[in-house]
Amino acid sequence: MSHSNAAPVVMVMAAGASTRYGSAKQLARLPSGCTLVRHAAVTALETGLPVQMVIGSHGELVRAELVGLDIEIVDATEWWRGIGRSIAQGVDAVLARAAPSGLLLTLADLPQVTSEDLLRMADLHRQSPDRLLVSGFGDNRGPPCLFPADCLPALQALIGDDGARGIVKMNAARVVVVPLAAAGFDIDRPADLLKLGR
Numbered sequence: 001m002s003h004s005n006a007a008p009v010v011m012v013m014a015a016g017a018s019t020r021y022g023s024a025k026q027l028a029r030l031p032s033g034c035t036l037v038r039h040a041a042v043t044a045l046e047t048g049l050p051v052q053m054v055i056g057s058h059g060e061l062v063r064a065e066l067v068g069l070d071i072e073i074v075d076a077t078e079w080w081r082g083i084g085r086s087i088a089q090g091v092d093a094v095l096a097r098a099a100p101s102g103l104l105l106t107l108a109d110l111p112q113v114t115s116e117d118l119l120r121m122a123d124l125h126r127q128s129p130d131r132l133l134v135s136g137f138g139d140n141r142g143p144p145c146l147f148p149a150d151c152l153p154a155l156q157a158l159i160g161d162d163g164a165r166g167i168v169k170m171n172a173a174r175v176v177v178v179p180l181a182a183a184g185f186d187i188d189r190p191a192d193l194l195k196l197g198r
Contacts, residue, residue, distance in 0.1 A: 008125055008146060009100045010044040010118060014108035015056030015079040015086040024058040025187060026108055027065065036187060038065045040108040045069060046115035049104070049122060054090040056080075072097075084158035091155045101129055103152060105164065106144040112182035113144060121146045121178055128176070134168055136177035141168070144180070 014026045014037045026037040034042075037053070044051040052072040055062045056079025063073060074093040076086035087105070094100065102125050104118060121133050125146050133146040145164065147155060154167045168175060186192070 007049055007100060008102035008104045008122055009050045009052055009094050009098075010047060010104045010106065011087075011090050011094065012040050012044055012051065012053045012106055012108055013083065013086060013090070014040065014062055015054050015076040016083060017057040017080070024061055026055075026058060026062045028187065030111055035065050036111060037062050037108045038069075039111055040106070041066055041069050041071055043113065043115050044106070044118065045071065047118045047122065049118075050100070052090060052094060053108075054086055054093075056086055081159055082161040083163045084160045087164060088156050088158045091152055095152060095156070100149065101125065102146050102148045103155065104144060104146045107186065109187040110143065110182070110185070111187065112185050113180070114182065117180055117182060118144060120180075124176070124178065131174050131176045132168065132171045133176050133178050135180040137179075137181050141177065 026035065028036050030036065030039055041051065041053055052074055053066060054074045054076050056076035059075055066073060074090050076089045078085045078089065091103065094103065104121060106113060121144060124133055130148050132148060132151065134141050135144050151167055151171065155164060158164065
């Protein structure tokens with residue numbers, strides 16, 4: 001994957017052990033028949049931006065779901081240390097190849113997030129490249145989030161299960177909340193999949 005400083009990289013996180021789900025959540029099938037992880041990868045690719053998928057637990061099974069897609073796959077070898085460490089290893093891989101304008105961080109278990117949602121964030125990033133963009137849904141804030149380039153060293157230092165929340169808090173003065181209702185629905189348990197079919 002080659003990319004210029006003019007564009008952010010989309011990094012999709014799919015490294016977790018899915019303990020609440022009870023099995024490899026990444027391989028759960030949506031009503032369309034597509035697995036969560038492949039759906040997330042295809043959605044990211046539809047933006048036309050460079051895409052990197054970070055895998056860890058259930059790695060070989062997840063990798064098999066991504067065959068044929070033009071994405072970089074990064075093995076988070078320390079995924080068991082928490083999503084923070086998986087993010088850090090993913091950012092290490094991004095920066096080993098190029099210096100993007102930012103990192104659009106999203107999760108494989110957000111099936112209602114569309115490529116249009118991601119492109120909206122990328123467009124806002126191009127307009128204000130120093131802003132940290134966070135999806136908002138009701139009173140909640142979370143991914144997808146777009147971190148400007150100067151936040152990447154802090155992302156590289158992450159560890160534990162809190163993800164990037166601390167970085168968002170430290171940069172509160174330049175956070176812009178992007179209304180994105182779809183980001184509020186994630187898949188934690190098998191029952192959540194049933195809601196998609198209604």
